[in-house]
């Protein structure tokens with residue numbers, strides 16, 4: 001009898017799992033958080049690759065073509081993904097998170113030096129749209145909280161049997177994020193106002209949320225190689241800026257950082273906004289936020 005029951009249990013066909021793919025590791029982690037206990041997503045942009053300029057390998061294209069649901073930031077971050085996502089299967093759903101209702105958007109910053117002082121962008125809200133916005137939206141933890149909900153809702157439609165699990169996981173993730181948000185806010189209190197620059201203008205959401213703004217960026221938001229004029233502008237401004245730190249990124253060399261800070265007493269560190277150096281688990285997004293804050297404290301405090 002016992003044998004028979006065991007046999008019956010084994011014979012119940014496994015429920016067909018939905019295939020979920022994600023663009024970057026932070027989105028992977030948010031989706032994996034919501035899916036925990038019901039499978040896990042696949043990652044298209046490998047950790048350590050540059051999301052702005054990635055060339056998809058055949059295995060990545062295949063994963064995308066077979067997806068039931070694709071969560072991605074949107075074409076502003078990864079222009080090369082726009083075409084493959086538009087050719088997803090007829091029953092597949094693409095969810096560009098930057099288009100989520102209620103998402104906090106920031107306009108692009110202009111130039112190599114951001115000015116500072118006159119910091120009021122609140123009047124811009126309402127006019128902003130995702131086309132004209134800085135695409136690095138995941139670095140605002142408020143957006144992370146929103147995305148967990150958006151992901152749970154989209155997954156519930158694709159896999160209604162697990163809707164309760166998705167909702168529960170999302171809620172727990174949101175609670176953890178709010179706690180981490182408050183802890184980071186307190187941690188960064190000790191280094192607010194210390195001048196720093198970043199390698200590419202990809203951290204504005206984090207800076208804005210925690211009120212710790214860079215004075216400039218070597219490359220623009222799209223991470224294109226900067227022109228000579230932009231480099232010269234930064235290089236000229238750095239000696240008088242009391243610059244404490246220049247942040248590089250794990251997926252890029254530090255040649256540009258050296259060009260701008262050469263001969264000056266400026267510390268360097270890295271900001272890992274994509275989680276390139278963080279184990280690929282559901283916790284990656286939370287670890288990413290904490291480690292960015294730790295890098296800032298380490299380098300700015302000296």
Ligand SMILES: [Zn+2]
Pocket residue numbers: 052136200201202221222223
């Ligand atoms: Zn970027």
